[in-house]
Amino acid sequence: MARTILTVTSPRNPVGLPAPAQIPRLPTPNCLTVDESRDLSRVLFQRLWTLPEGSADYSYVRNTLVELNLALVRACVSHFRHRSEPTDDLMQVGIVGLIKAINRFDPGRGVEFATFALPTIDGELKRFFRDTSWAVQVPRRLQELRLKLARSHDTLQQQLGHEPSDPELAAHLGATVDDIAEARIATNAYTAGTLEPPIDAEGNDSPLSRQLGYTDYGLERVEACEALRPAIAALCERDRAVLSLRFTGELTQAQIGAELGISQMQVSRILTRVLDRLRAVLLAER
Known part of the structure; x- marks a missing residue:
């Protein structure tokens, strides 16, 4: 197969590769052996180095290199089998690392592509875990x-x-x-837990959320009522009646006036005076 590709030679094409318009369509990479894939990758890297980035031939050669070297991605992904992330997602992340390695690889340095690509793919996977697997992002x-x-x-x-x-x-x-x-x-x-799983300790099967403390705002009301009890007891009978009908009986000012035989305006003045007095007592207690 390599002999099929090495067909065109020229002073500007010393490795004997086809001109951009003459790049043949290659067989399916899955049909190649490991050695054939490695040899073909070397030739295609030499060709990729001579093509203008962004051209159709450049994209075709690079995509072929990706398919030829998917085994490198699978090898890196296999190191993270213990993770809970789906293998397909990890393969996608690994392919991104493979593409970065292909873009940066310089065949003129005489280094095997696998030696250069494996750390790049592995680093991309570790970066993925670092950025996505934490329940709460930390520096x-x-x-x-x-x-x-x-x-x-x-x-x-x-x-x-x-x-x-x-x-x-x-x-x-x-x-x-x-x-x-x-x-x-x-x-x-x-990792982040949940408050809903039951607790088995001491036979208690209620959710953890029921075992945790919380702020009981009703205690503040009890404290306020105890502080106001002497002040309410010191009010005259009519003031206590107005206060009780308004906040216990939940009557309107007009209904309270009809109940006590006074006007609505008088009820409003009584409530204002009594509430101001109770508010002053409560603030003094604090």
Whole structure:
């Protein structure tokens, strides 16, 4: 198959590749062996280097290189089988890394493409996990420090023969004790739990949300009522009646006036005076 491609030679085409308009349509990459794919990739990289970027021939050659080297993406994706992300999504991310590697690869340096591409694809996958797998986004500095902290902890534990302290970890990593504490806090942001699963401890099967404390605003009302009780008791009988009919009986001012035989205007004045007095008492208590 390589002999089919190497057909045109010229001083401007020293590797003997076809001119852009003469690039033949290649067989399906799936039909090639590993050695054939590697040899064909070398030839196509030489050809890609001579084509203007953005041309139809450039796109065709690059797409063929992507298909020829999909095995590199599968190899990198296989390292992350323990992750929960779908394999198809990881393949898409790996292909992006493969395309970046193809665009940056210089065949004139004499380096095998696989040697150059594998770190690029692997880095693209790790960047994907870094940017998407955290439940709460934290700075990249803390994400990287978290990984270094986990590795350094095991290393120091073996070297020292005891659980390493925060100052020892900080000295080993060239960081501060505050950085170590911040990285540990950032670890809690990697996954997020839910308050709905039941708790099995001590036979309690109610959701966790029912076990957590919350602010009971009713306590503030109880406190206010106890503080106002003496002040309400000190009111005259008519003032207490107006207050009770308005806020306990939920009557309108007109209905209260008809009930007590006074005008609506009098009811309004009584309520204003009584509420101002009670408000002053409540504020004085605080």
